[in-house]
Amino acid sequence: MSDPIWAYVQGGAGDESTVRENIASFRHWRLRPRPLTGIDAVDLRTQLLGQTVASPVYICPMAYQGLLHPDAEAATARAAASTGALALYSTLSTLSLEDIAAAAPACRRWFQLYLQPEFSESQRLVQRAERAGYSALVLTVDAPVLGPRDRQTHDGVAIRSPVPIGNGPDVVPPARAPEFTDGRYRFPSDANVTWDVLERLRRTTALPIVVKGVLTVEDGLRAVELGARAVILSNHGGRQLDGAVTGLDALPDVVRAVGSRAEVYVDGGVRRGRDVLVALALGAKGVGLGRPVLWALAAGGEAGVRRLVQLLGTELAVSMMLAGRRDLREIDPSLVVRRAG
Numbered sequence: 650m651s652d653p654i655w656a657y658v659q660g661g662a663g664d665e666s667t668v669r670e671n672i673a674s675f676r677h678w679r680l681r682p683r684p685l686t687g688i689d690a691v692d693l694r695t696q697l698l699g700q701t702v703a704s705p706v707y708i709c710p711m712a713y714q715g716l717l718h719p720d721a722e723a724a725t726a727r728a729a730a731s732t733g734a735l736a737l738y739s740t741l742s743t744l745s746l747e748d749i750a751a752a753a754p755a756c757r758r759w760f761q762l763y764l765q766p767e768f769s770e771s772q773r774l775v776q777r778a779e780r781a782g783y784s785a786l787v788l789t790v791d792a793p794v795l796g797p798r799d800r801q802t803h804d805g806v807a808i809r810s811p812v813p814i815g816n817g818p819d820v821v822p823p824a825r826a827p828e829f830t831d832g833r834y835r836f837p838s839d840a841n842v843t844w845d846v847l848e849r850l851r852r853t854t855a856l857p858i859v860v861k862g863v864l865t866v867e868d869g870l871r872a873v874e875l876g877a878r879a880v881i882l883s884n885h886g887g888r889q890l891d892g893a894v895t896g897l898d899a900l901p902d903v904v905r906a907v908g909s910r911a912e913v914y915v916d917g918g919v920r921r922g923r924d925v926l927v928a929l930a931l932g933a934k935g936v937g938l939g940r941p942v943l944w945a946l947a948a949g950g951e952a953g954v955r956r957l958v959q960l961l962g963t964e965l966a967v968s969m970m971l972a973g974r975r976d977l978r979e980i981d982p983s984l985v986v987r988r989a990g
């Protein structure tokens with residue numbers, strides 16, 4: 650990876666304190682293993698929104714995968730198909746959403762929407778995704794404007810300007826910095842979105858809607874009351890609001906508040922099988938993997954991502970075996986204890 654691309658992938662907002670905290674928050678929990686349980690096999694299979702997947706670990710939506718490997722999203726989709734993992738694809742994919750589907754028809758895939766300045770353009774994207782066999786719509790709500798990505802700025806990156814967007818010339822990324830006029834910082838009007846948009850999207854599509862970027866009980870409840878079938882607790886890999894709480898921190902309370910009515914997923918800082926186990930114990934139904942997928946993609950394309958998914962699956966299975974849990978139903982909060990201090 651070239652330095653500018655590394656900065657794009659690794660970088661977060663501001664001081665990157667949230668990037669670091671995402672990783673650290675998993676270390677706040679210790680596991681309470683139960684030995685002598687006679688386990689001879691571990692089953693990682695589960696259902697996410699009623700769809701059977703090989704593992705609760707899914708691939709997060711991440712833009713511009715063509716920066717990492719010439720096969721771009723086709724590589725991650727084929728790796729997901731061959732491992733039975735779910736993969737989420739960004740509005741800002743390098744390949745078009747139809748080409749991703751054609752590259753790996755067997756890949757279970759959901760479409761991640763960045764709202765477009767015109768709602769009709771968002772509608773068109775959603776309808777295309779529905780036609781191309783994406784089985785859920787993931788609305789990202791934490792990026793009405795891009796967070797201040799200092800590392801990218803310091804490393805002098807405009808990676809390639811403009812980075813091609815496979816979904817068409819009319820599709821745009823979140824707005825950049827505000828303009829200072831008349832004593833106020835003014836954001837582009839399309840950044841100015843409210844919760845009604847969920848209702849509008851529900852009228853647009855029959856696909857189940859997932860809201861990505863929730864970090865509070867209040868918003869978890871709001872999303873579910875407005876019909877979301879799942880929420881993803883995420884701070885966007887620390888790339889948006891530096892200092893935001895982590896998805897893992899929010900998990901127990903959000904699960905308590907909405908877990909009986911909707912599925913709750915978490916992402917940010919997941920690097921090891923044990924991290925996945927902690928998230929599952931705290932009530933996550935799905936666990937998203939971000940940057941490691943891009944590292945694997947850069948290192949080895951489809952084979953690299955497949956290897957990553959397999960490594961993580963094996964780690965999770967061994968962790969479960971050692972913890973005395975043979976399947977996901979046996980994982981509950983009694984498996985973890987919060988470290989003092």
Ligand SMILES: Cc1cc2nc3c(=O)[nH]c(=O)nc-3n(C[C@H](O)[C@H](O)[C@H](O)COP(=O)(O)O)c2cc1C
Pocket residue numbers: 657658659671709710711712739740741761789861883884885886887888916917918919937938939940941943
């Ligand atoms: C390079 C990069 C691009 C991303 N692009 C998107 C995107 O297009 N849409 C989105 O909802 N989230 C995007 N994210 C956030 C991820 O979906 C996910 O929330 C985050 O990366 C998880 O944290 P982790 O990288 O620590 O695993 C991106 C993250 C990275 C690192």
